[in-house]
Amino acid sequence: MLSRLGNTSTGGGGGDHPVINVMLVDDNADTREYIKKFLAFEEREFRVVGAAGNGRDALRIAMEVKPDIIIMDINMPDMSGIDVTSQLTKLLPSAAVIMMSVQSDPNYLRKAMQAGARNFLNKPVQADELFSTIRDVYKGHEPFRQSQFMPNLTVDVKAPGARTTNSAGTTIHPGHVVIVYSPQGGSGTTTVSTNLAAGLMRKGIKVLLIDADLQFGDVGVFLKLQSQSTLAELAPKVNDLDIEFFDSVVSTHESGLKVLLGPQRPELADEIEAVPDSVARIIERIATDYDFIVVDTRCHLDNLLLALTDISARIVLVATPTLTGVKNAKFVLDLFDRMDYPAEKIVFALNKVDEDRSKNRGTIATESIEKYLHRSVDARIPNIEAPILAAVNKGVPVVVTQRDHKQSPGRELMDLADYVYAQLNEDSLDEVESESAKSKKSGLGLRLGKN
Numbered sequence: 001m002l003s004r005l006g007n008t009s010t011g012g013g014g015g016d017h018p019v020i021n022v023m024l025v026d027d028n029a030d031t032r033e034y035i036k037k038f039l040a041f042e043e044r045e046f047r048v049v050g051a052a053g054n055g056r057d058a059l060r061i062a063m064e065v066k067p068d069i070i071i072m073d074i075n076m077p078d079m080s081g082i083d084v085t086s087q088l089t090k091l092l093p094s095a096a097v098i099m100m101s102v103q104s105d106p107n108y109l110r111k112a113m114q115a116g117a118r119n120f121l122n123k124p125v126q127a128d129e130l131f132s133t134i135r136d137v138y139k140g141h142e143p144f145r146q147s148q149f150m151p152n153l154t155v156d157v158k159a160p161g162a163r164t165t166n167s168a169g170t171t172i173h174p175g176h177v178v179i180v181y182s183p184q185g186g187s188g189t190t191t192v193s194t195n196l197a198a199g200l201m202r203k204g205i206k207v208l209l210i211d212a213d214l215q216f217g218d219v220g221v222f223l224k225l226q227s228q229s230t231l232a233e234l235a236p237k238v239n240d241l242d243i244e245f246f247d248s249v250v251s252t253h254e255s256g257l258k259v260l261l262g263p264q265r266p267e268l269a270d271e272i273e274a275v276p277d278s279v280a281r282i283i284e285r286i287a288t289d290y291d292f293i294v295v296d297t298r299c300h301l302d303n304l305l306l307a308l309t310d311i312s313a314r315i316v317l318v319a320t321p322t323l324t325g326v327k328n329a330k331f332v333l334d335l336f337d338r339m340d341y342p343a344e345k346i347v348f349a350l351n352k353v354d355e356d357r358s359k360n361r362g363t364i365a366t367e368s369i370e371k372y373l374h375r376s377v378d379a380r381i382p383n384i385e386a387p388i389l390a391a392v393n394k395g396v397p398v399v400v401t402q403r404d405h406k407q408s409p410g411r412e413l414m415d416l417a418d419y420v421y422a423q424l425n426e427d428s429l430d431e432v433e434s435e436s437a438k439s440k441k442s443g444l445g446l447r448l449g450k451n
């Protein structure tokens with residue numbers, strides 16, 4: 001077991017003062033620049049160690065640079081500063097947030113403080129007020145930077161997903177998000193996502209499956225589940241969503257898999273779609289309560305889907321080995337490439353593969369598909385329908401009952417789950433190791449972990 005200790009300011013040139021590491025979060029680049037300039041006047045005391053223009057980057061960069069102070073804008077387009085703050089106070093308690101806004105509305109102030117902000121600055125920020133607020137907050141936050149008050153995050157490097165536990169007994173899971181998507185209806189997205197989610201389940205691993213096919217989602221049918229607490233009820237409450245409450249109201253499959261179903265009626269999808277990142281925001285809110293979050297999607301390539309692929313660790317792209325299936329897959333792969341998603345983010349799964357191509361239905365050979373797409377096929381799932389239909393009738397995915405069965409796609413679907421599991425586990429361990437290497441290099445002591 002390796003323990004993760006809090007950040008300590010490294011000093012260095014600050015005279016009597018410690019050097020205070022500051023991070024700036026504002027979607028307005030001018031504001032970031034002008035605060036940076038103010039802080040440069042007192043460079044022996046303040047050092048800007050990071051900056052972000054949106055909430056998601058703020059979370060990622062803060063976890064990397066571990067600042068002492070974060071100056072956070074309240075209004076940002078993707079996540080509000082309040083949401084980012086409430087996540088950061090859990091994930092990085094050594095950092096103190098100072099909220100910044102043009103509004104001096106007491107309501108905002110109250111919400112910011114409830115989220116864990118330590119103080120408040122009005123825009124436009126004045127230099128003197130900025131310096132004194134940072135100094136006060138830094139001083140007041142001292143106990144949280146000391147190791148004995150840190151959450152004592154521990155990482156078992158052998159544990160899948162490198163999960164962490166804090167001293168309050170709360171387990172922080174890695175929350176790997178896996179989106180299952182096909183640009184073509186009927187390719188087997190729901191078959192793959194339900195089996196993938198069930199296949200990722202193993203001892204001590206917590207998996208959530210979300211049905212984001214908002215109008216005609218089939219996850220409830222595939223797993224024989226119903227629920228009063230669906231995306232339709234939970235999406236409007238996203239800002240106040242409590243993790244424990246969430247876990248208690250989502251459905252639980254007999255395998256232990258947690259499932260958040262889509263709306264009970266297609267017309268209820270409208271409200272969720274009106275906020276294209278609504279499902280992604282729910283996931284961000286509750287991610288640390290799960291090891292894996294698998295999301296079933298519909299074939300629309302829209303902003304709702306892209307908000308999900310943006311936050312995902314892996315996208316399982318499902319295609320059938322047909323002309324239209326491969327053409328559409330190429331379009332999507334090209335798009336992901338233009339969006340700068342790394343190639344390894346995409347797991348390419350061919351579904352309904354005819355092993356005996358002499359009896360084929362005009363399907364294309366895997367090697368030809370790989371050549372055309374300039375990439376390898378990561379999973380080949382045979383075209384055998386009877387066991388899949390039987391599994392749907394029982395409400396239990398084939399990977400649960402038929403993972404070693406030759407006449408069932410259960411084996412290949414389980415191989416896909418093992419592949420995704422191993423890849424994401426490796427990602428977590430890489431992060432643990434690179435953190436370890438960094439801390440050894442900088443001599444800052446043992447500071448490890450994936451949060």
Ligand SMILES: Nc1ncnc2c1ncn2[C@@H]1O[C@H](COP(=O)(O)OP(=O)(O)OP(=O)(O)O)[C@@H](O)[C@H]1O
Nearest residue numbers: 185186187188189190191352382383384385388409
């Ligand atoms: N490997 C397979 N072999 C044979 N049949 C399959 C296979 N995978 C899926 N099917 C069948 O294909 C049909 C569509 O599957 P599924 O509902 O999983 O696809 P989908 O992409 O989610 O569809 P939709 O676009 O309606 O959401 C189902 O009848 C299912 O039984």
Ligand SMILES: [Mg+2]
Nearest residue numbers: 189190213218
């Ligand atoms: Mg489906």
